[in-house]
Amino acid sequence: MKKRYLVIFFIAVIIIILGIILISNKNSKEQIIKVDDSEPPQLIINGKDKKMVPIGTENIQDSATATDNIDGDITDKILVEGNVDTNNIGTYELIYRVSDNAGNTTEKKQEIIVCNPLGEEGLPVLMYHFFYDENKEKGKGKDNNWIDISDFEEQIKYLSENNFYFPTWKEVEEYIDGKTILPEKSIVLTFDDGDASFFELAVPVLQKYNIDGTSFVITSWYGYRAQEKQKNVNYESHSDNMHQGGRDGKGVMLSWDYEKIVEDLNKSNETLGGNATIFCYPFGQYNESSIEALKETGYKLAFTTKAGRVKVGANKYTLPRVRISKTTTLSQFKNMVN
Numbered sequence: 001m002k003k004r005y006l007v008i009f010f011i012a013v014i015i016i017i018l019g020i021i022l023i024s025n026k027n028s029k030e031q032i033i034k035v036d037d038s039e040p041p042q043l044i045i046n047g048k049d050k051k052m053v054p055i056g057t058e059n060i061q062d063s064a065t066a067t068d069n070i071d072g073d074i075t076d077k078i079l080v081e082g083n084v085d086t087n088n089i090g091t092y093e094l095i096y097r098v099s100d101n102a103g104n105t106t107e108k109k110q111e112i113i114v115c116n117p118l119g120e121e122g123l124p125v126l127m128y129h130f131f132y133d134e135n136k137e138k139g140k141g142k143d144n145n146w147i148d149i150s151d152f153e154e155q156i157k158y159l160s161e162n163n164f165y166f167p168t169w170k171e172v173e174e175y176i177d178g179k180t181i182l183p184e185k186s187i188v189l190t191f192d193d194g195d196a197s198f199f200e201l202a203v204p205v206l207q208k209y210n211i212d213g214t215s216f217v218i219t220s221w222y223g224y225r226a227q228e229k230q231k232n233v234n235y236e237s238h239s240d241n242m243h244q245g246g247r248d249g250k251g252v253m254l255s256w257d258y259e260k261i262v263e264d265l266n267k268s269n270e271t272l273g274g275n276a277t278i279f280c281y282p283f284g285q286y287n288e289s290s291i292e293a294l295k296e297t298g299y300k301l302a303f304t305t306k307a308g309r310v311k312v313g314a315n316k317y318t319l320p321r322v323r324i325s326k327t328t329t330l331s332q333f334k335n336m337v338n
């Protein structure tokens with residue numbers, strides 16, 4: 001008798017275990033279906049995240065496409081929200097939104113800048129070097145590469161109050177290529193050498209007005225400055241160690257072997273975190289092989305000390321700048337940037 005009960009008991013246990021396995025299998029299948037359902041659709045806008053539009057443009061909306069893992073092509077479900085007044089200068093936002101049948105939504109934003117386009121006169125890229133404080137140490141005896149910090153602040157305040165636009169380097173490159181317009185009051189600020197006076201005096205002014213500038217760093221001298229990653233400062237290359245005179249009295253970038261120049265440019269880029277794409281020639285000096293070496297090492301734009309503005313179609317490796325110095329008055333400055 002006892003044996004029979006034992007057999008019945010075991011059979012019952014086996015049936016219960018099988019039942020549990022069956023139920024848990026069913027649950028896990030349902031879970032897989034739920035995971036599939038929770039995937040949001042893919043939304044692609046066929047335009048830039050930030051788009052410059054000339055005032056008065058009529059149709060500014062870009063086409064877009066949407067696909068879903070379950071529903072397939074759902075492009076016809078895309079909705080675009082936001083009001084852009086193309087007859088008024090300003091910065092606007094469009095929101096592209098799409099939902100699949102299960103209710104998963106994908107949303108993308110596009111910034112629209114309605115502006116008067118910069119004219120044929122081109123983009124001023126300002127060139128600064130060193131700073132001093134007239135109240136503490138007199139500027140007397142300092143050369144034209146220096147500027148009193150209160151004059152600098154006056155200039156930055158003017159740019160801030162008059163709503164100047166500060167394009168990114170990518171936008172500058174696209175402007176040269178004719179792939180984007182820039183607002184008429186566009187300007188770029190550059191600071192050569194990465195000197196201590198720039199960081200101590202000028203950077204706090206940039207931060208006060210929340211305006212970005214580019215520090216062209218001589219990385220073997222001041223590379224540690226770039227590691228500090230200060231707000232409102234972009235770091236680009238002024239060579240690793242080519243900011244020195246050779247035997248002929250000219251910068252060594254003109255006399256070093258090609259391979260040595262390439263090595264220097266790579267090293268400078270490495271110190272800057274591998275993201276450097278803009279170069280400033282030491283002493284503004286360059287030749288054909290400097291340009292070749294820059295192209296080989298991935299630099300996209302290079303600046304000289306030649307006077308002028310950056311124009312559409314310009315040679316990207318011999319770009320001019322506008323020099324600001326100790327003797328530049330505010331009214332001269334206004335002429336230089338307008």
Ligand SMILES: [Zn+2]
Pocket residue numbers: 192193238243282283
């Ligand atoms: Zn320099």
